[in-house]
Amino acid sequence: MAPQRDSDEPYIVITCEEAFAQEGRTASGDPLADPWAERASSTWVDPRTFGTRKLKELYPNHSVVAFANADVLSFPAAYVQPIHAPDMVSTVYFMPLARQMGRSTGMLLNSLRFGSFKVAWDKYDFILYVVKFLYGTFDNTEMYLLHEGPEEPSRALVMASGVWQNDLHEEIYVFDSGYWDKNHKLWVEVQKADWNDVILKDEFKVNLKKDVFGFFDSENMYKKLAIPWKRGIIMYGPPGNGKTISMKAIMKGCDAKGFYPLYVKSFRSWKGEEGAMVDVFEKARQLAPCVLILEDLDSLINDNNRSFFLNQLDGIESNDGLLVIGTTNHLDHIDPALSNRPSRFDRKYEFDDPDEEERKLYVQYWQGKLKNNKDISFPDSLANEIVDSTAKFSFAYLKEVFVSTLVLMAGFEEGDDKRDFADVIKGQIKALRKQLSAEPAGHTLHTTQRGVRAAVSPPDRSGQPDSRLANQGRIWEAGETFDRPRGSMLGGLPVPGMSRGNPDRRIDLRAIAVAAANSGRSYMF
Numbered sequence: 001m002a003p004q005r006d007s008d009e010p011y012i013v014i015t016c017e018e019a020f021a022q023e024g025r026t027a028s029g030d031p032l033a034d035p036w037a038e039r040a041s042s043t044w045v046d047p048r049t050f051g052t053r054k055l056k057e058l059y060p061n062h063s064v065v066a067f068a069n070a071d072v073l074s075f076p077a078a079y080v081q082p083i084h085a086p087d088m089v090s091t092v093y094f095m096p097l098a099r100q101m102g103r104s105t106g107m108l109l110n111s112l113r114f115g116s117f118k119v120a121w122d123k124y125d126f127i128l129y130v131v132k133f134l135y136g137t138f139d140n141t142e143m144y145l146l147h148e149g150p151e152e153p154s155r156a157l158v159m160a161s162g163v164w165q166n167d168l169h170e171e172i173y174v175f176d177s178g179y180w181d182k183n184h185k186l187w188v189e190v191q192k193a194d195w196n197d198v199i200l201k202d203e204f205k206v207n208l209k210k211d212v213f214g215f216f217d218s219e220n221m222y223k224k225l226a227i228p229w230k231r232g233i234i235m236y237g238p239p240g241n242g243k244t245i246s247m248k249a250i251m252k253g254c255d256a257k258g259f260y261p262l263y264v265k266s267f268r269s270w271k272g273e274e275g276a277m278v279d280v281f282e283k284a285r286q287l288a289p290c291v292l293i294l295e296d297l298d299s300l301i302n303d304n305n306r307s308f309f310l311n312q313l314d315g316i317e318s319n320d321g322l323l324v325i326g327t328t329n330h331l332d333h334i335d336p337a338l339s340n341r342p343s344r345f346d347r348k349y350e351f352d353d354p355d356e357e358e359r360k361l362y363v364q365y366w367q368g369k370l371k372n373n374k375d376i377s378f379p380d381s382l383a384n385e386i387v388d389s390t391a392k393f394s395f396a397y398l399k400e401v402f403v404s405t406l407v408l409m410a411g412f413e414e415g416d417d418k419r420d421f422a423d424v425i426k427g428q429i430k431a432l433r434k435q436l437s438a439e440p441a442g443h444t445l446h447t448t449q450r451g452v453r454a455a456v457s458p459p460d461r462s463g464q465p466d467s468r469l470a471n472q473g474r475i476w477e478a479g480e481t482f483d484r485p486r487g488s489m490l491g492g493l494p495v496p497g498m499s500r501g502n503p504d505r506r507i508d509l510r511a512i513a514v515a516a517a518n519s520g521r522s523y524m525f
Helices: 017-024 033-040 047-058 152-166 184-191 202-216 219-224 243-256 273-287 306-314 356-370 380-389 395-410 421-438 448-455 509-519
Strands: 063-067 079-082 089-096 106-121 124-135 138-147 172-176 179-183 230-236 261-264 290-294 322-328 347-350
Touching: 033 047, 033 106, 047 063, 047 124, 047 138, 063 152, 106 152, 124 152, 138 152, 172 184, 172 273, 179 184, 184 243, 202 230, 202 243, 202 322, 202 347, 230 243, 243 261, 243 290, 243 322, 261 273, 273 290, 273 306, 356 380, 356 395, 380 421, 395 421
Parallel strands: 172 261, 230 322, 230 347, 261 290, 290 322
Antiparallel strands: 063 138, 079 106, 089 106, 106 124, 124 138, 172 179
């Protein structure tokens, strides 16, 4: 039998684990890359605290400011350059582009998860770290701004970028699905509106503009009278009679004068309609003096949310400087407590089917537009005949008379027997009259928008940079706006009242891709 070894006999265990670890480790160029990767792969409790403490350890001569919802990388006044590109971690997304942009493929977008950057702003230099990590159930983003010196310059940069990000840049605030977005497309559409294209009686237009723009000039008068500086206007009437184009002209004018238009599409929200109303009125009070647009008021306000809406409209909270404009096709569907009480909506404008005078104004408007077209004969006698034969036509029907006529005439090919403008337009009036007689009361025209689109070719934006992105020294995007809601623009608005990692926050990759393509740059977000 082999002798038993004394359990108390000393012995040494030799391993090569440390050597193997050192041999297999590849040193990164960035001092935080390895510690962050190690920590991000292990069990931890507070990654934000770890990041701050580790950076103070790695950069003992720098102040460290941690922040989350100001996107320094998209701030156009800051110049950004990656410090060590090989250590950057990102996820690539493919985004197809619209055919009208003249590109047949798409773009690759990079969602940044770890990166460090040199940032220059004002007279200061900074180091910026951007990290994204799983905290709880959702991805979170944290940023650290380092400056060799006191933290005041870093805080000033965060403030400046946050203010720029929250401001409007050829955009309009739009509230939909529980979120405020900054919408550039709507701003572009609004810029096309012109009061000269709003064919209404002069007295009507003058009074409407006076009630809107005069409100913002009357703050002192309201205060002298000791009454709240607020006003409500309802624009009502059957569809197709100028409410929308008048609203666009109002939004354009208010925006030009520095009074933000806020457009509400819906009160549907993950917070419920009451929660959405709180967000809407909080933003309106923050930006006042401003104009709050509630289109299709009878659809937005219902039996379940009416009381809460009325409380927001004229409750105990101040709405000074707030002009609320609502539109509706059915004034009788709105509760009298909302439409007839002066302190709520004290002015009403009816957009009814045009009378003879307004039809004449509209026909003369088209006469002016077509006067230089040598292929069209449009004498006053024909204009009078059109006015007489279009009684009970809405402005939408009147527009379709001219648009459909021009589309038909544009479709005549060389060699065809071209019909006279007068014959074509009379035929269109007859067809639309028949359609009008067959439709129920209050029904609007279905073909107007199709006719407009047929007559207007989409603009060629191929290779044209977005004017808002010109001369901007930015390549990457970061911050809480990584997970921006659907439809938001670059430098998106932080979601009010939202905690980090909310599951309803969504990212609009297409908006980023289009902006990147238009500016000829690559984007990380």
